[in-house]
Amino acid sequence: MDGIRILIVDDQPLVRRGLRSVFEGLPGIVTVGESPDGLDAVRDVRRLRPDVVLMDVNMPRMDGLEATRRICAPERNNGTRVIILTMYDRDEHVFEALRTGASGFLLKDSPTSTLEQAVREVAAGEALLSPSVTRRLIGEFARRPSLSTPGADLGHLTDRELDVFRLLVCGHSNQEIARMLVLGESTVKSHVQHLYQKLGVRDRVQVVIYAYENGLIDRRLLPA
Amino acid sequence: MDGIRILIVDDQPLVRRGLRSVFEGLPGIVTVGESPDGLDAVRDVRRLRPDVVLMDVNMPRMDGLEATRRICAPERNNGTRVIILTMYDRDEHVFEALRTGASGFLLKDSPTSTLEQAVREVAAGEALLSPSVTRRLIGEFARRPSLSTPGADLGHLTDRELDVFRLLVCGHSNQEIARMLVLGESTVKSHVQHLYQKLGVRDRVQVVIYAYENGLIDRRLLPA
DNA sequence: GGTGGTCTCCCCCGCCCGGGGGAGACCACG
DNA sequence: CGTGGTCTCCCCCGGGCGGGGGAGACCACC
Numbered sequence: 001m002d003g004i005r006i007l008i009v010d011d012q013p014l015v016r017r018g019l020r021s022v023f024e025g026l027p028g029i030v031t032v033g034e035s036p037d038g039l040d041a042v043r044d045v046r047r048l049r050p051d052v053v054l055m056d057v058n059m060p061r062m063d064g065l066e067a068t069r070r071i072c073a074p075e076r077n078n079g080t081r082v083i084i085l086t087m088y089d090r091d092e093h094v095f096e097a098l099r100t101g102a103s104g105f106l107l108k109d110s111p112t113s114t115l116e117q118a119v120r121e122v123a124a125g126e127a128l129l130s131p132s133v134t135r136r137l138i139g140e141f142a143r144r145p146s147l148s149t150p151g152a153d154l155g156h157l158t159d160r161e162l163d164v165f166r167l168l169v170c171g172h173s174n175q176e177i178a179r180m181l182v183l184g185e186s187t188v189k190s191h192v193q194h195l196y197q198k199l200g201v202r203d204r205v206q207v208v209i210y211a212y213e214n215g216l217i218d219r220r221l222l223p224a
Numbered sequence: 225m226d227g228i229r230i231l232i233v234d235d236q237p238l239v240r241r242g243l244r245s246v247f248e249g250l251p252g253i254v255t256v257g258e259s260p261d262g263l264d265a266v267r268d269v270r271r272l273r274p275d276v277v278l279m280d281v282n283m284p285r286m287d288g289l290e291a292t293r294r295i296c297a298p299e300r301n302n303g304t305r306v307i308i309l310t311m312y313d314r315d316e317h318v319f320e321a322l323r324t325g326a327s328g329f330l331l332k333d334s335p336t337s338t339l340e341q342a343v344r345e346v347a348a349g350e351a352l353l354s355p356s357v358t359r360r361l362i363g364e365f366a367r368r369p370s371l372s373t374p375g376a377d378l379g380h381l382t383d384r385e386l387d388v389f390r391l392l393v394c395g396h397s398n399q400e401i402a403r404m405l406v407l408g409e410s411t412v413k414s415h416v417q418h419l420y421q422k423l424g425v426r427d428r429v430q431v432v433i434y435a436y437e438n439g440l441i442d443r444r445l446l447p448a
Numbered sequence: 449g450g451t452g453g454t455c456t457c458c459c460c461c462g463c464c465c466g467g468g469g470g471a472g473a474c475c476a477c478g
Numbered sequence: 479c480g481t482g483g484t485c486t487c488c489c490c491c492g493g494g495c496g497g498g499g500g501a502g503a504c505c506a507c508c
Contacts, residue, residue, distance in 0.1 A: 098365050126355030127362050135351035137361060141322055158484060171430040174465070185464095186487050193467070203466070203494095205429055206395040212436045215364070384455060397494075409494095410457050417497070427464095427496070 004123040005032045007050035009041040009067070010085070011059040015108075019054060019085075022112045029119060038062030042070045045080050051123045054115075055102070057086040057093065065100050072101025081122045089132050095140065103127045156198055164191040168204055169211040228347040229256045231274035233265040233291070234309070235283040239332075243278060246336045253343060262286030266294045269304050275347045278339075279326070281310040281317065289324050296325025305346045313356050319364065327351045380422055388415040392428055393435040 008019045008031060016034045023029045033048045035041040039062040045053060053071060057064040068082045083104035084097045097105055103122045106114065107130045118128040129137065157165060167177045174192060178185040196202065199210055211217055232243045232255060240258045247253045257272045259265040262279075263286040269277060277295060281288040292306045307328035308321045321329055327346045330338065331354045342352040353361065381389060391401045398416060402409040420426065423434055435441055 095365075098362055103359070103362070121355040124355075125359070127359035128355050129353070129358055129362075131345040131348075131350030131352050134353055134358070135327070135349070137365065138322055138327070138351050138353075141319075141361065141365065160485060169433075171426075171433050173427075183485095184487055186489090187485075189465080189467095190485085190487075192465090196466080202395075203397075205432055208429055208432045208436075209393075209395050212432075212441075217436075382454060399494080407455095408457055410459090411455075413495080413497095414455085414457075416495090420496080 003028045003030045004052060004119060005030055005048070005050045006119060007031075007033045007035065007041065007044055007048060007053045009035045009038070009053060009059070009064065010056040011036050012056075015056070019115075022115055023119070026116055029116070038064055038067030041067045045071050049078060050080055052119050053080060053082045054119075055082050055084050057084060057097070065097055068097070068100040068102050081125075083118055083122055083128075089130065089136070094133050094136055098137070105129045105133045107132070157195070161191050161194055161198070164188060165195055165207070165211075168192065168195070169208050169217060171208075227252045227254045228276060228343060229254055229272070229274045230343060231255075231257045231259065231265065231268055231272060231277045233259045233262070233277060233283070233288065234280040235260050236280075239280070243339075246339055247343070250340055253340070262288055262291030265291045269295050273302060274304055276343050277304060277306045278343075279306050279308050281308060281321070289321055292321070292324040292326050305349075307342055307346055307352075313354065313360070318357050318360055322361065329353045329357045331356070381419070385415050385418055385422070388412060389419055389431070389435075392416065392419070393432050393441060395432075 006023060006029060008016050010016050010019070013036075016036075020031050020034070023031050032050050033044050035044045037059045041053065041055065041064075042062070044050075053068075055064040055068055059067075064084060064086075068084065071077070071080055071082055081103040082101065083106060084100075084102045085106055085108055086093065086097075087108050089105075089107055094105060104118050104127055106118055106128070110118075110130060114128075114130075121128045163181055164177055167180055172180070174185050174188045177183075178188045181188070192204070195207060199207060201207055201210055230247060230253060232240050234240050234243070237260075240260075244255050244258070247255050256274055257268050259268045261283040265277065265279065265288075266286070277292075279288040279292055283291075288308060288310075292308065295301070295304055295306055305327040306325065307330060308324075308326045309330055309332055310317065310321075311332050313329075313331055318329060328342050328351055330342055330352070334342075334354060338352075338354075345352045387405055388401055391404055396404070398409055398412045401407075402412045405412070416428070419431060423431060425431055425434055
């Protein structure tokens with residue numbers, strides 16, 4: 001491996017040129033391409049297989065957030081990581097951007113040394129945010145104590161109880177769970193009762209609340 | 225103001241000495257004191273009023289997390305901000321630490337330039353994390369879309385329906401809601417039916433899920 | 449005065465769910 | 479071989495809930 005391969009995505013040629021010049025000459029970093037919008041970026045990622053994408057947010061045809069979502073989609077991600085580059089750090093954009101799967105979020109006025117550091121960290125599998133973004137994220141995080149205790153001990157649940165648990169917290173009825181697991185409804189009810197006892201709750205609603213409050217929700221299982 | 229005043233908290237004298245030497249000679253940064261444990265640190269913060277505290281985690285008498293909680297407690301905080309310094313970045317510690325009110329979380333093996341940058345950013349009201357910590361935080365954050373899309377339009381709900389909604393998503397039964405709002409259970413059931421229609425869901429479990437997925441949960445209303 | 453919305457409460461019904469118990473089968477551990 | 483745990487399913491029961499309809503009272507608007 002002869003360096004970190006980066007792809008620059010921005011609709012303004014001048015910005016692309018500027019970024020390219022920032023990384024030109026930095027050891028171990030090679031700019032392998034530029035894309036003028038999100039749609040092209042998704043295509044170019046498949047073609048060029050860069051290690052890191054520097055992604056603008058506001059672009060025609062497809063914005064950077066949607067492009068990032070597609071690039072980071074687990075089903076066909078090949079290791080490419082994305083750093084979002086934007087002018088603004090308003091909360092909505094930040095929080096939405098961090099959900100897209102990006103590994104970094106930097107303001108465009110960041111010093112070039114920060115850009116370089118970010119690329120290197122992200123290529124190594126770590127993440128880096130602008131300080132003001134970090135502040136917002138911590139603030140949002142701290143506002144919800146539930147976030148911070150991921151994975152309450154579900155260890156005492158048996159495998160089957162866990163199966164039922166996962167479907168229950170998605171909003172399925174006992175009957176539906178029975179069908180999905182190919183079980184009798186009686187069996188499901190039995191497992192559900194054990195869940196109540198073990199989790200110390202009263203009914204299925206409180207199981208759902210318990211799950212969310214303890215960060216046990218896997219969104220990919222949620223019904224559309 | 226003639227510089228950023230920092231307080232160094234660590235139970236190992238050698239670490240304190242090392243940190244002090246890092247900041248010695250850096251323009252605009254003055255070490256105003258050292259504390260060997262959390263209890264002393266809380267006292268020293270009141271006495272010395274530093275701008276930034278560099279806080280170790282594992283210490284006798286009182287650990288760094290509890291000390292940080294006390295220092296950052298809103299009722300008597302005077303602007304002092306805390307950077308947690310630790311050897312490890314295991315998830316439990318990270319998430320717990322970020323809830324204490326700290327503005328930074330750095331590993332002890334961070335380069336001195338990072339330490340300096342962190343102190344300056346934090347003193348300016350921003351925040352800074354080690355890249356591996358940032359990665360964990362983003363990962364945890366991204367796991368919950370509910371955090372980031374606050375306020376799906378509940379505007380079409382009437383005031384009374386909203387009252388019922390808030391209690392329902394806390395896990396209360398129709399009977400309990402009726403008692404709390406001083407209503408007949410029939411009335412509550414009526415409102416609940418309207419909720420189902422307006423939110424497009426089937427039962428109370430799915431109302432709870434809807435609420436969480438749309439960031440509509442006010443944790444302060446949750447039962448203990 | 450009529451119309452529409454909200455809030456309140458009533459009736460009915462059927463079903464799913466909470467809760468209790470028991471039982472047979474399998475497997476692992478000692 | 480017994481014991482314990484898990485998984486499966488059964489019985490019973492009562493009550494809460496989902497779903498439908500209707501009705502009276504208040505208020506605002508036109």
